Amino acid sequence: MTIKRVAGFAILASLAIGLAYMAQVAPVEALTLFTAMPVVQSAYSERMTAGLPGQIASMASYDADTVNIETSGGIQPGVAVGQGSAADGVVVGGTLALFKGVLARDVTVINSTAADTIPQNQNGSAVYRGDIWVKLSADVLITDPVHYSATTGIFAPSGGSGPITGARWMTSGLNGGVAKLRLGTVQPVP
Numbered sequence: 001m002t003i004k005r006v007a008g009f010a011i012l013a014s015l016a017i018g019l020a021y022m023a024q025v026a027p028v029e030a031l032t033l034f035t036a037m038p039v040v041q042s043a044y045s046e047r048m049t050a051g052l053p054g055q056i057a058s059m060a061s062y063d064a065d066t067v068n069i070e071t072s073g074g075i076q077p078g079v080a081v082g083q084g085s086a087a088d089g090v091v092v093g094g095t096l097a098l099f100k101g102v103l104a105r106d107v108t109v110i111n112s113t114a115a116d117t118i119p120q121n122q123n124g125s126a127v128y129r130g131d132i133w134v135k136l137s138a139d140v141l142i143t144d145p146v147h148y149s150a151t152t153g154i155f156a157p158s159g160g161s162g163p164i165t166g167a168r169w170m171t172s173g174l175n176g177g178v179a180k181l182r183l184g185t186v187q188p189v190p
Helices: 003-025 027-032
Strands: 063-069 080-083 089-092 099-103 123-135 167-169 178-183
Touching (some): 099 178
Parallel strands (some): 063 089
Antiparallel strands (some): 080 089, 080 099, 099 123, 167 178
């Protein structure tokens, strides 16, 4: 016999002895080792639930830059951000010429300040291409142009900064709620 066969027999013998011992000492526990787990979820939604502001709305394809928050009170996810004073810095809102994207929600970060705010001098992600849920300051329809407030970064169908080239609404939304926004490629600010 080869060494491999002897080792194989030893493993099988150990397994058999272990099972025999389990059956004698704890027959009930031995049986529960082989029972099926309970069903945790038996129904699944066809679509993702409506998102929170700044939540990525589709994993199909999106691009984002790592940015540093320069606004003193921090910035909430789901609002427009513009170029700050540093190369990777962003401020809330800003002019259309300095539009960098929409601040994404990071579910892995625990903030020590107000809920849903990324504090000043912390890193975040500015989505510049893809689908993202954004905050609304007015009702929007999918056919409306995409604008945002230069001071708050909150989105609307008119006024403020806009329209954003290559952006369109994927869902309608109500004032104070959220809507899914698709951003085409926004040219980076040099």
